[in-house]
Structure formats: structure tokens, C-alpha cells
Amino acid sequence: MSGFVKVQFKAGERLFSAGDPADKLYVIEEGSVQLLDGKTGQPFATLVQGESFGEQAVLAHGVRGATAVAQGEVRCIEITGTGLRQLLASQPPIVNSLFEALQLQLHMHNVLRQRA
8 A cells, every 4th residue: 555664673763753744653563662752852652563653743744742762673564644644535434533533542642641
């Protein structure tokens, strides 16, 4: 599918930095990724196989609020904002509603995780 590619990152490599344009989202196939607060640089989450990240700003053409760093070797599926929008446009309206609800739930979860 167009806009979906497999990418690999080495230990310590940045996938993106806070302030970067949000043009891609990621699904971890192997390894783990640490998310660092964009203001303090402090880690607030470690994501593992099967988890996704970077989707909150990608549809709105926003900017990254966090930095993502590979913890060891990492393999991800990288999905461009354009690819995601094309996929969602080809789906029934209920899929878009479900995706928006999941995005809201993820945003709330991330806010709570940052406060913990």
C-alpha cells in the first residue's frame, strides 16, 4: 500500500525530534522506542512491539510535541500522513469516526502518562 514502508533504526537513533513537522506515524514491529518530553527532555514512555506513536499530529499537519529515540535496534512500519488520509478516505464513514475516537482516547492516555 502506498505510504506504508518498513524502516529500521539503530540504538540511540532519533526517529523524530520535538518541533519537527508531523508527517509520519509509526507502528513498532520489533524493539522499543522511548518518548522524551519536548520541553524537559525527560522520558515519559517506552513503547514496544505492536504499539503505535506519532499519529496525534500527523492528520492535522501539526508538529511533534515529543522526541522519539530507538532503544536498541528497532523496526517499524512508517505510515505517511498522505497514505493514512488516503486509506481513511477509502473507508466507510464509521471507520473515520472510530479512528477519531481512538485518537482522542490515546491523547487522553498520553496526557495521564505524562502527569504520572
